[in-house]
Amino acid sequence: AQSVTQLDSQVPVFEEAPVELRCNYSSSVSVYLFWYVQYPNQGLQLLLKYLSGSTLVKGINGFEAEFNKSQTSFHLRKPSVHISDTAEYFCAVSLNSNYQLIWGAGTKLIIKP
Amino acid sequence: NAGVTQTPKFQVLKTGQSMTLQCAQDMNHNSMYWYRQDPGMGLRLIYYSASEGTTDKGEVPNGYNVSRLNKREFSLRLESAAPSQTSVYFCAILAASSYNSPLHFGNGTRLTVT
Numbered sequence: 001a002q003s004v005t006q007l008d009s010q011v012p013v014f015e016e017a018p019v020e021l022r023c024n025y026s027s028s029v030s031v032y033l034f035w036y037v038q039y040p041n042q043g044l045q046l047l048l049k050y051l052s053g054s055t056l057v058k059g060i061n062g063f064e065a066e067f068n069k070s071q072t073s074f075h076l077r078k079p080s081v082h083i084s085d086t087a088e089y090f091c092a093v094s095l096n097s098n099y100q101l102i103w104g105a106g107t108k109l110i111i112k113p
Numbered sequence: 114n115a116g117v118t119q120t121p122k123f124q125v126l127k128t129g130q131s132m133t134l135q136c137a138q139d140m141n142h143n144s145m146y147w148y149r150q151d152p153g154m155g156l157r158l159i160y161y162s163a164s165e166g167t168t169d170k171g172e173v174p175n176g177y178n179v180s181r182l183n184k185r186e187f188s189l190r191l192e193s194a195a196p197s198q199t200s201v202y203f204c205a206i207l208a209a210s211s212y213n214s215p216l217h218f219g220n221g222t223r224l225t226v227t
Contacts, residue, residue: 009153034215043117043203043218044156090155100171101216103155 002027004093006104013081014112021076021107023091032094033074034101035065039087047089050074061085086111116140119204119219126194126226134189134222136204144207145187146171146216147179149200156203162187194226 007022025031032051036044048059055067065076074091091104120135138145143164148156158171162181176198178190191198201223205216 004155036216041220043205043220044216045218046215049215100158100161101156103157105153105155 002031002093002095002102004091004102004104006089006091006107008107009105010108010110012110012112015083016080018079019077019081019085019109021089021091021109023074023076023104025072025074025091025093025102027072027093027095029095033065033067034092034094035059035063035074035076036090036092037061037087038090038106044090047076081109081111083111083113085109116217117204117206117219119202119222121222122220123223124225126191126224128195128226130194131190131192132194132224133191134202134204134224136187136189136219137185138187138206138217139185140206140208140217141184142206142208143184145181146205146207147177147187147189148203148205149173149198150203150221151200159189159202194224196226198224199226200224 003026005024013019034049035047037047038044048057050057050067058064063078088106088108090106092101094101118137146161147159150156157173160179162168165184168179180188201221203221204219208214
């Protein structure tokens with residue numbers, strides 16, 4: 001069965017420091033990969049997605065993610081975080097055979113001043 | 114979030130009461146979804162509708178019913194609410210008719226069952 005694992009439930013980091021949020025998936029078929037962000041008391045919005053092509057994907061707000069097929073990972077990175085990046089981040093996988101997404105449990109990014 | 118409107122935003126129910134959560138979209142997309150979000154569990158799919166008049170069960174459908182009467186609206190009904198249904202409920206639509214399309218979410222309904 002397919003699954004998505006976000007290895008950290010919370011990641012505290014100082015403002016202006018770099019951050020990496022980890023995501024691993026298991027699937028025997030081709031997948032599409034997504035990162036969504038949820039700001040407090042809001043719905044989720046798309047941060048970036050990987051469909052095919054270059055394994056380094058750039059998204060909004062300075063975030064990027066790298067698809068690593070051999071390690072089945074899709075880690076999210078930002079070189080310098082800002083207090084406004086405080087949010088919960090969700091990794092998701094879409095199988096190319098139906099319209100359902102498989103979600104990770106989420107990682108809360110906590111920015112320390 | 115533009116395009117997906119959920120009502121109400123907040124609701125408190127007593128065990129055994131019923132209610133309907135409403136979701137409406139103005140983006141003319143076919144696929145609509147209901148998720149629940151609980152701390153540490155990510156999003157879990159309750160039901161989805163690939164097109165008007167069709168609905169399918171997701172991961173956690175027990176205790177819920179849905180209705181997709183037209184392309185624009187997809188409602189979620191709790192016939193007899195239980196404390197285990199305390200959660201934040203999100204409606205979402207698929208941005209386009211392809212598996213690699215992102216979802217657009219509403220702002221959620223925060224439900225407490227006492």
